[in-house]
Amino acid sequence: MLRFVIRRTLVAIPTLLFISLIIFLILHLAPGDPTSQLPLTIKPEVREAIKSSLGLDRHWIIQWLKWCQLMFINEPIHLFESLTNTCFGDCENRARIISWSSKSPALDTIYQRLPQTVWVAGLGLLFGTLIAIPVGIISAYKQYSIFDNVGTFISMIGFALPVYFSGLLLIVVFSVKLKWLPSLYDTTHDTQFTSWSSIWFQIKQLAMPVSILTLFNASQVSRFTRASALDNLNQEYVRTARSKGLSETTVVTVHVMRNSMIPVVTLLALSLPGIVGGAILTESVFRINGIGRLLLDSLTDDLPMVQTITFFIAFLTVMFNLVADVVYAWLDPRIRYE
Amino acid sequence: MSEPISDQLVENEELPEFRSLRSDVWRQFRRHRGAVFGLIILIFITLAVFVGPFLYPYDAWANDVPNRLLSPSWRHPFGTDGNGRDVLARVLVGGRISIAVGMAAMLFQIVVGTAVGVFAGYFRRLDGLLMRITDLFLSLPQLPLLLVILILFREPMTSRFGQNFGIFILVVFIIGVTNWMQTARIVRGDVLALKEQEFVLAAKSIGTGGGKIILRHILPNVLSPVTVAASLGVATAIITESALSFLGLGFPADFPTWGRLLLEAKDVITSQPARVIWPGALISLTVMCVTFIGDGLRDALDPKLRSTG
Numbered sequence: 001m002l003r004f005v006i007r008r009t010l011v012a013i014p015t016l017l018f019i020s021l022i023i024f025l026i027l028h029l030a031p032g033d034p035t036s037q038l039p040l041t042i043k044p045e046v047r048e049a050i051k052s053s054l055g056l057d058r059h060w061i062i063q064w065l066k067w068c069q070l071m072f073i074n075e076p077i078h079l080f081e082s083l084t085n086t087c088f089g090d091c092e093n094r095a096r097i098i099s100w101s102s103k104s105p106a107l108d109t110i111y112q113r114l115p116q117t118v119w120v121a122g123l124g125l126l127f128g129t130l131i132a133i134p135v136g137i138i139s140a141y142k143q144y145s146i147f148d149n150v151g152t153f154i155s156m157i158g159f160a161l162p163v164y165f166s167g168l169l170l171i172v173v174f175s176v177k178l179k180w181l182p183s184l185y186d187t188t189h190d191t192q193f194t195s196w197s198s199i200w201f202q203i204k205q206l207a208m209p210v211s212i213l214t215l216f217n218a219s220q221v222s223r224f225t226r227a228s229a230l231d232n233l234n235q236e237y238v239r240t241a242r243s244k245g246l247s248e249t250t251v252v253t254v255h256v257m258r259n260s261m262i263p264v265v266t267l268l269a270l271s272l273p274g275i276v277g278g279a280i281l282t283e284s285v286f287r288i289n290g291i292g293r294l295l296l297d298s299l300t301d302d303l304p305m306v307q308t309i310t311f312f313i314a315f316l317t318v319m320f321n322l323v324a325d326v327v328y329a330w331l332d333p334r335i336r337y338e
Numbered sequence: 339m340s341e342p343i344s345d346q347l348v349e350n351e352e353l354p355e356f357r358s359l360r361s362d363v364w365r366q367f368r369r370h371r372g373a374v375f376g377l378i379i380l381i382f383i384t385l386a387v388f389v390g391p392f393l394y395p396y397d398a399w400a401n402d403v404p405n406r407l408l409s410p411s412w413r414h415p416f417g418t419d420g421n422g423r424d425v426l427a428r429v430l431v432g433g434r435i436s437i438a439v440g441m442a443a444m445l446f447q448i449v450v451g452t453a454v455g456v457f458a459g460y461f462r463r464l465d466g467l468l469m470r471i472t473d474l475f476l477s478l479p480q481l482p483l484l485l486v487i488l489i490l491f492r493e494p495m496t497s498r499f500g501q502n503f504g505i506f507i508l509v510v511f512i513i514g515v516t517n518w519m520q521t522a523r524i525v526r527g528d529v530l531a532l533k534e535q536e537f538v539l540a541a542k543s544i545g546t547g548g549g550k551i552i553l554r555h556i557l558p559n560v561l562s563p564v565t566v567a568a569s570l571g572v573a574t575a576i577i578t579e580s581a582l583s584f585l586g587l588g589f590p591a592d593f594p595t596w597g598r599l600l601l602e603a604k605d606v607i608t609s610q611p612a613r614v615i616w617p618g619a620l621i622s623l624t625v626m627c628v629t630f631i632g633d634g635l636r637d638a639l640d641p642k643l644r645s646t647g
Contacts, residue, residue: 015473015474015477018474019474019477019478022478023483026483026486026487026490027486027490156626156629156630157622157626159573159625159629160573160622160623160625160626160629161622162577162580162581162621162622162625164580164581164584164597164600164618165600165614165618165619165621165622168600168603168604168607168614168618169614169615169618171607172607172611172614172615176607176608176611177611183607273479277479277480277481277482278481280481280482280485280585281481281581281584281585284584284585285604295482295485296485296585299485299486299489299587300489306482306486309482310479310482310483310486313479313482314477314478314479317477317478317479318477321477
């Protein structure tokens with residue numbers, strides 16, 4: 001098991017380096033001049049000086065290596081220091097990735113924005129999974145029943161309703177017509193849950209974004225659970241369990257469900273980074289001040305920020321791929337030594 | 339699959355009732371009610387979108403400022419927007435891009451995915467490399483990269499190929515490039531299994547070359563998983579294109595697409611809430627039709643289901 005984990009981790013490192021190179025090349029080899037947003041009255045030599053102060057006059061390999069140094073060495077050290085309140089060497093002046101528009105470290109802004117994204121998207125994934133697993137299992141157990149057909153239809157709707165449409169629909173109904181819920185998400189509001197009114201406010205503003213994400217996630221996960229449970233229901237071990245006199249409830253909840261969860265856990269681990277990417281849409285519908293909006297706002301004029309966010313999401317993808325593989329191997333010993 | 343078998347059977351005159359693969363597939367497809375409904379509605383939407391604007395009296399770009407922000411009426415069934423443009427006309431024209439992008443991006447990803455899958459599955463030497471590349475593309479963050487590429491390469495593409503066509507190529511290309519991996523994986527798996535079968539061995543033993551085996555024996559046999567992947571591909575491409583337009587990054591601002599119309603509707607959501615419904619409902623309806631058709635095709639192309647049904 002340990003060897004398996006180590007081997008998978010070692011494969012992840014070149015993958016990450018390669019992804020960072022691809023992102024870097026897309027951003028840097030793109031035509032266009034990063035100083036083109038500056039006023040035209042700036043003299044050419046000043047323009048060149050600005051470029052060289054940003055390090056843009058060097059060869060792209062040097063730029064990429066410098067970026068890697070910041071991303072893979074300096075930033076983790078800084079994160080460790082700020083989490084443990086320690087200081088190694090020249091911690092005050094250590095170079096970090098600086099955003100062009102805010103002139104502050106890009107990752108600090110990302111750390112500030114991340115909680116909102118995780119809070120909304122995470123709740124959506126949590127509720128979606130909690131609904132989807134029982135629905136998927138029952139659908140498989142009663143295949144082609146009314147319950148199964150209705151479930152299939154709803155999950156098809158969930159797949160066909162993109163979040164930017166279902167979100168707007170909910171806003172029309174609950175904010176514009178009924179005036180029950182706020183259409184904008186207010187991140188400045190107290191999140192400490194100090195009073196009942198603030199808890200109620202949070203519930204109200206979370207209701208719409210979380211419920212559309214719940215529908216979206218539930219429709220995917222329930223289809224997956226159903227397929228996986230159907231595979232398991234026909235297995236020999238289920239017949240054995242029944243023939244030794246176990247009750248149907250025990251057979252389904254203990255035997256079938258546990259085994260059907262194996263691929264579902266993988267799916268969940270793999271879809272976690274996807275929700276950060278998908279958050280771009282949810283956050284632009286409800287104007288949530290999360291990482292997706294940060295990316296959208298930085299797109300036109302803040303290269304380091306865009307690069308850092310994109311790489312951050314890629315990093316999450318690779319890490320959760322790794323986690324999914326390890327969890328899979330842990331849950332299902334058959335695949336470990338292949 | 340259809341060619342070699344049907345040739346053989348047609349020559350054999352002792353078989354009175356000949357059923358080609360195509361008619362068999364069609365017969366099974368018609369049994370799937372959802373798929374047939376989906377196909378009918380999709381044909382209707384496609385016709386409405388491509389032919390409708392020629393029959394409809396209002397132009398999608400004609401400003402009519404005195405009649406701005408009208409509610410739905412007989413003259414303007416969906417009302418008018420902030421410049422007095424007829425919303426129905428814009429919704430009809432907007433569908434062209436969505437459907438065209440959906441189809442083109444699907445073709446792109448199917449061609450790339452099938453090619454990678456076949457080469458990886460058939461040639462052992464390429465397998466490792468191609469699958470590594472596939473895994474790598476799978477771990478790229480899709481939506482963020484789409485946005486970044488769209489922003490960065492917008493200028494050169496529009497200056498070379500013109501405002502709309504340049505963006506069209508760019509959107510199709512980036513959606514295709516970020517979506518071919520699933521097809522490649524499925525095809526590779528199938529090719530790996532097909533390669534070991536007797537008919538491939540037979541073809542090899544009479545000296546058929548690699549290229550010919552792939553074209554005549556392998557490709558027809560991976561047609562059914564590719565078809566299903568294609569229908570899913572259309573659905574994803576339509577949703578992704580609309581998402582890009584919704585974020586304001588797709589086609590030029592004056593060019594209506596369903597996603598762009600949703601973005602416009604979002605700004606007037608308090609005064610004209612109904613405008614959200616039409617473009618959104620059409621995106622969802624189209625995607626649902628395509629999904630149902632894919633479902634029906636999967637059943638129809640599955641020989642096990644076909645023989646029993």
